[in-house]
Amino acid sequence: MGQVVLVTGVSRYLGGRFARRLTRHPGIERVIGVDVVPPPHSIGDAEFVRADIRNPIIAKVIAQAGVDTVAHLNVIATPTSAGGRVSxxxxNVIGTMQLLAACQKAPSVQRLVVKSSAAVYGSSPRDPAMFSEDMGPKSLPRSGFGKDSVEVEGYVRGFSRRRGDVQVSVLRFANIIGPGISTTMTDYFTLPVVPTMLGFDARLQFVHEEDALDALAAATVVEKGVGLVNVAGDGVITVSQAARLAGRMTxxxxxQLSGWVGQVVRRSRLADFSPEQMQQLAYGRGLDTRRMREVLGFEPAHTTMQAFQSFVDAGRGPKPVLMPRLVETARSAQGWVERQANVG
Known part of the structure; x- marks a missing residue:
């Protein structure tokens, strides 16, 4: 018999596409997608079950279906799409706790795959050129998605100790980008005016959305868990290079003003930036991907540059909403810089 896979977060873009992709895999017999609302897109032959992973009822779904593999993709990076930071x-955190508690009680569960993020490494001027999986952050994320991801991974480690028989894989993705996915980074590069950090030109790594799906699929069907694995496309691109490729004014x-600019952008609903994301745009982040190749046995089809170019080629132009306000904010920031220079 083939695998019975439960996928969380199927109403979101990546989760829905992942569930649909798994239904075409020859080694998988059944795919069950769960979320709090029905998916707005096709999930192929996957079965949809309306369930909230924050509710203990998820344990009944796992037990009744005899689920042997759980792919947890419902760790959300954008507060706006989730209904706010509290939600x-x-x-992210309570949902993961409940899901893992359900997995712990289910003897049928033999594999756990968790979509995590390189945000767990944070971003600081003391960072190494490349983070390997055994390195910790120089500056621990104190809020937002990065902090949530750190907590999620902590709960996964606890689960792994309690259920040593379960094969666990945690994939730490670089920023996922492509022609269809919408993230804080794609929102940033579709701003009519792109704010950059004065005196910095951060190195960014991306992973193409198709490569992200392929990496998750590889971790789902592999016989042994791979533990922690960084996933990113080869090479880096700087913020200034990316902005030029996207045809954006910077x-x-x-x-000192990054927090203020981030608030203006958030209130204008143009993009959703946390302080940690503003730090990444200043200091950048690099991932060592040797374990991705040697342990997961996965080779991305796209480099970082190619992944970003696919986003540009999709023709996603600047957002017109409240553009005058953002331009005014940019001019105010530029004026502040000039006044400080004159004072100096």
Whole structure:
């Protein structure tokens, strides 16, 4: 018999596409997708079950279906799409706790795959050129998605100790980008004016959405768990290079004003930036992907540059909403820089 896979977060873009992709895999017999709302897109032959992973009822879904593999993709990076930061925290942290408690009680569960993020490494001026999986952050994320991801991984480690018989794989993805996915980073590069950190030109790594799906599929069907694995496309691209490729006007903003600019962008509903994301745009982040190749046995089809180019080629132009306000904010920041220079 083939695997019975439960996929969380199927109403979101990546989760829905992943569930649909698994239904075409010859080694998988049944795919069950769960979420709090029905998916707005096709999930192929996967079965949809309306269930909230924050509710203990998820244990009944796992037990009744005889699920042997759980793919947890419902860790949300954008507060706006989750209904706010409080709701996002509940889904990410409380939801993961309940899901793992259900997995712990289910003897049928033999594999756990968790979509995590390189945000667990944070971003700081003391970072190494490349983070390997055995390295910790130099500056621990203190809020937002990064902090949630750190907590989620902590709960997964606890689960792994309690259920040593379960094969566990945690994939730490670089920023996922592509022609269809919408993230804080794609929102950033579709701004009519892109704020950059004055004096910095961060190195960014991306992974193409198709490669992200393929990596998750590889971890789902592999016989042994791979533990922690970084997933990213080869090479890096700087913020200035990416902005030029996207055809965006940039304005340098001092680090002291990055929080203010982030608030204006959030309130304008143009993008959803946390302080940690603003730090990444200043200091960047690099991932060592040797374990991806040697342990997971996965080779991305796209480099970082190719992944970003696919996003640009999709023709996702700048958002017109409240564009005058953002331009005014950019001019105010530029004026502050000039006044400080004159004072100096």
């Amino acid at each position: 996002m925290k509940e889904i 304005v340098p903003v001092p680090m």
